[in-house]
Amino acid sequence: MRDVEGVIARxxxxxxxxxxxxxxxxxxxxxxxxxRIAARVxxxxxxGFAAQLVVLEEAGPDRVEPPCPHFQACGGCxxxxxxxxxxxxWKRDALVAALQRRGFAAPPVADLVTVPDHxxxxxxxxxxxxxxxxxxxxxxAASRKIVDLEACNVLRPALLALLPALRGMLLDVLGxxxxxxxxxxxxxxxxxxxxxxxxxxxxxxxIALSRxxxxxxxxxxxWRFDPRSDPEMLFQGxxxxxxxxxxxxxxxxxxxxxxxxxxxxAAMADLALDxxxxxxxxxxxxxxxxxxxxxxxxxxxxxxxxDADRPAIAALQAAAKAAPGLAGRVTAEMRDLERQPLxxxxxxxxxxxxxxxxxx
Numbered sequence: 001m002r003d004v005e006g007v008i009a010r011x012x013x014x015x016x017x018x019x020x021x022x023x024x025x026x027x028x029x030x031x032x033x034x035x036r037i038a039a040r041v042x043x044x045x046x047x048g049f050a051a052q053l054v055v056l057e058e059a060g061p062d063r064v065e066p067p068c069p070h071f072q073a074c075g076g077c078x079x080x081x082x083x084x085x086x087x088x089x090w091k092r093d094a095l096v097a098a099l100q101r102r103g104f105a106a107p108p109v110a111d112l113v114t115v116p117d118h119x120x121x122x123x124x125x126x127x128x129x130x131x132x133x134x135x136x137x138x139x140x141a142a143s144r145k146i147v148d149l150e151a152c153n154v155l156r157p158a159l160l161a162l163l164p165a166l167r168g169m170l171l172d173v174l175g176x177x178x179x180x181x182x183x184x185x186x187x188x189x190x191x192x193x194x195x196x197x198x199x200x201x202x203x204x205x206x207i208a209l210s211r212x213x214x215x216x217x218x219x220x221x222x223w224r225f226d227p228r229s230d231p232e233m234l235f236q237g238x239x240x241x242x243x244x245x246x247x248x249x250x251x252x253x254x255x256x257x258x259x260x261x262x263x264x265x266a267a268m269a270d271l272a273l274d275x276x277x278x279x280x281x282x283x284x285x286x287x288x289x290x291x292x293x294x295x296x297x298x299x300x301x302x303x304x305x306x307d308a309d310r311p312a313i314a315a316l317q318a319a320a321k322a323a324p325g326l327a328g329r330v331t332a333e334m335r336d337l338e339r340q341p342l343x344x345x346x347x348x349x350x351x352x353x354x355x356x357x358x359x360x
Contacts, residue, residue: 001040003054008035011090015078019051026051029141030072032082034060062086067117068153075141076154088112115263120154122185122258127166129174134167136182156186165216166193169209173199183255187241190219194231194255199223210235222254231255245269248294248326250319253311257288269295272354276301279352285337286357290316290330296354297329304350306335306342 004024008017008031017031019039025048028039036058039051066072066080079087091112099107126146127136137149152160166182174180180197193213199205201223213221213235220241222231231254241252246269252258259265272292276282280301284293287305289312296303297320307313313334320330337357 001042003038003040004051005038005057006036008033008037008060011082013094016050018048024048028053029078030081031056032060032063033086035063036060069151070137070147070149073140074138074147074149075143076138076152078141080153084114088114113264113267115261115267117153118155118157119261119263121156121159121262122183122260123155123159125149125163125166125182125184126179127170127174127182128179129170129176131176134170134174136163136167136170158186158191159184162191162216165212169212169216170195170199173201173205173209175200185241185252185255185258187219187243187252189239189242190217190237192219192241192252192254192256193221195221195223196225196227198225206234220254245291245319246295246298248290248298248319248323250289250294250315252289253315256312256315257309259291265291268292268356272296273299276352276354281349281351283342283346283350283353285342285353285355287316287332288312288356290319290332292354292356293330293332294319294323294326297326298323301329303330304346305330305332306337308334308336308338310334 004019004021004026006019006021008019008028010018010033012018012027016027016029017033017035019026019028026039026041027045027048028037028051030053031037035056037053038055038057040054042050042052062083063081064083068077068080071077071080092109096107096109125136126139127134128146135146135148137147139145140147149163162184178198180195180199183194185192209221218235219237220233221235222233224231243250243252243258269292273295276296282296282301283304284296285306287293287307288309290305293303293305293316305316313332316332320326320332
């Protein structure tokens with residue numbers, strides 16, 4: 001291995017600082033432009049080399065103190081050490097550059113819309129049984145090790161406060177070394193928890209988990225052996241987990257998808273409603289359980305909503321049927337849009353399309 005020294009010139013596309021030295025390029029995580037550093041060179045990566053920060057000799061002007069004690073260990077965040085203004089500009093510029101590479105000479109990209117700290121309402125934790133108990137949190141960066149979460153600057157406080165109870169629930173149903181995914185979503189009627197993975201699940205464990213879920217104030221607790229299995233409900237409170245899109249109530253399916261924060265969802269919905277104000281007939285493709293479709297229907301549009309997620313479409317159909325004034329405004333269908341896209345005849349019946357596909 002060899003070391004390299006120099007000043008970080010700019011931020012790369014993956015959030016790693018870029019150091020140019022003697023005609024070579026090095027990508028160094030947890031650095032910011034202006035940092036004078038020494039780094040250990042690793043494997044070749046793209047047009048340069050990955051490198052690991054060894055010594056921060058002098059901090060750049062935009063370096064700040066990360067607010068989270070788990071930062072650098074936890075793989076959830078990568079840029080808490082960078083000041084807000086340059087970070088926002090970098091995020092916007094990354095989108096502009098991506099669009100320009102695809103032929104848009106001057107794309108009309110607005111400033112970044114941010115959300116408050118402690119506003120993420122859903123998270124997927126990993127939990128593993130070890131000799132000392134149950135570790136629960138997020139993976140370390142580029143590792144299978146688990147950061148046993150005690151603080152988080154991103155999550156809603158109610159999600160973080162739930163972790164001790166969830167560790168206790170899992171203690172007697174996880175074998176030594178076993179690990180499960182635990183998806184937690186904050187809803188109006190209590191947290192919705194979906195556990196995926198192998199558990200000891202005899203009758204007594206089911207009873208114990210149900211009692212523990214009630215004691216912890218969960219809205220619902222479900223379990224499935226793997227992602228292809230239908231969830232088994234172990235506990236549900238007096239009312240199923242409920243969310244609202246605009247003013248319309250939706251009963252969330254176990255582990256159902258929501259935008260990570262309510263603030264981001266509302267901002268995107270406002271943009272969509274503004275852009276589509278003159279459209280009467282709209283298709284909401286990859287609609288999920290209706291974050292956009294229901295708001296569009298309330299605004300007087302006729303909406304075709306399509307998604308491959310059967311429980312999400314069922315939730316959307318039920319919500320549209322129950323909401324006053326939305327009868328006949330929303331047609332929701334389960335449809336794999338990658339295999340069965342809209343036809344030319346269907347396009348002719350529409351004024352506009354709202355497209356919000358999953359990342360993949």
